Amino acid sequence: MxxxxxxxxxxxxxxxxxxxxxxxxxxxxxxxxxxxxxxxxxxxxxxxxxxxxxxxxxxxxxxxxxxxxxxxxxxxxxxxxxxxxxxxxxxxxxxxxxxxxxxxxxxxxxxxxxxxxxxxxxxxxxxxxxxxxxxxxxxxxxxxxxxxxxxLEYSPLGAAFCGEEFTIAQLRAVYEAVWDTRLDPRNFHRKATGTPDFLEDTGRMTAGDTGRPAALFRLAPAARPAPGQPTKAVLNPPIMRSRP
Structure with a gap:
């Protein structure tokens, strides 16, 4: 049957x-x-x-x-x-x-x-x-x-919260808001700028804001997702959040 x-x-x-x-x-x-x-x-x-x-x-x-x-x-x-x-x-x-x-x-x-x-x-x-x-x-x-x-730990998508160009302090503020924590500015700067294929320096500085001018960065070409496609870029080493 x-x-x-x-x-x-x-x-x-x-x-x-x-x-x-x-x-x-x-x-x-x-x-x-x-x-x-x-x-x-x-x-x-x-x-x-x-x-x-x-x-x-x-x-x-x-x-x-x-x-x-x-x-x-x-x-x-x-x-x-x-x-x-x-x-x-x-x-x-x-x-x-x-x-x-x-x-x-x-x-x-x-x-x-x-x-x-x-x-x-x-x-x-x-x-x-x-x-x-x-x-x-x-x-x-x-x-x-x-x-x-x-x-944010394993991919470059923290920069998706920023504009096309951003300072390291602006990027750090994203990580702090998403992770609900405070990060050491120097350690974060070292990790963000030292991670291969994550960021590239635009060669330009901020202007017109209060405080000292700061370097502007953008995503490195290897870290940019194709339009309409999931990102395949992986941060190695990752930028890990602290866990209780």
Whole structure:
């Protein structure tokens, strides 16, 4: 007798985006306030349903533009992981594929689509429960923050939080904000500039700021990810965070 095969499950797929930046010395996450049920008025990650014919990254980019007004994404975007489908949405079984965006601080232009407000929030406010997110977005954000912390150890993506050119002090401020710690300036400078294929000196200096001029750096060519592709560059030796 032929084997009996169960019908494959069919359920909708969504994308969510954990956009992280450093604002005022703090790791911050981009949140929207939901305009529609479920969880109307509650903070949530930007996201929505994948449309027919869309790739996941296309859907993530579109949803971020629709809900925050950001059409040209700065920084680095990659897939984080999948969540569900059971038990995460009161509308039924819905699988979401989360994405992580590491970006320089950028303005949120406007809310739209099913969002009534969009703004940056300190990550610590979500972690402490001061800001409570819809769905399972607190879990997704926690995974994204841990991914970002690890990325900074082994990859050059700490620079994704900076502009095209930056000082070592600005880069160190990123590591301190993401890792929530203080780093010795001299040790960090030595590690960052001494790690092969990480940074290159532009030969230019800062000007017009208070304090002494500082050298400007940028990512070395080997450390720059190809557009739309995960970074393959690895810091060797890594810049390790201290653990309790």
């Amino acid at each position: 032929p084997a009996t095969h169960q019908e494959p499950a069919r359920f909708p797929v969504t994308v969510d985006v954990v956009a992280l930046t450093v604002r005022d010395g703090e790791l911050s996450v981009l949140l929207i306030n939901r305009l529609l049920e479920p969880f109307r008025g509650k903070p949530a990650l930007p996201g929505g349903f994948v449309l027919a014919g869309e790739e996941l990254l296309e859907a993530a980019t579109r949803e971020l533009a629709e809900e925050t007004g950001v059409e040209h994404l700065p920084g680095y975007l990659e897939q984080l992981g999948s969540y569900g489908p059971r038990g995460r949405d009161p509308r039924g079984d819905i699988l979401t594929v989360a994405h992580l965006l590491l970006a320089p601080d950028f303005p949120v232009l406007s809310a739209g689509s099913d969002a009534e407000h969009a703004a940056w929030y300190p990550v610590r406010e979500v972690q402490s429960g001061t800001v409570q997110l819809a769905f399972d977005h607190d879990r997704i954000m926690a995974d994204a923050v841990e991914r970002a912390k690890s990325k």
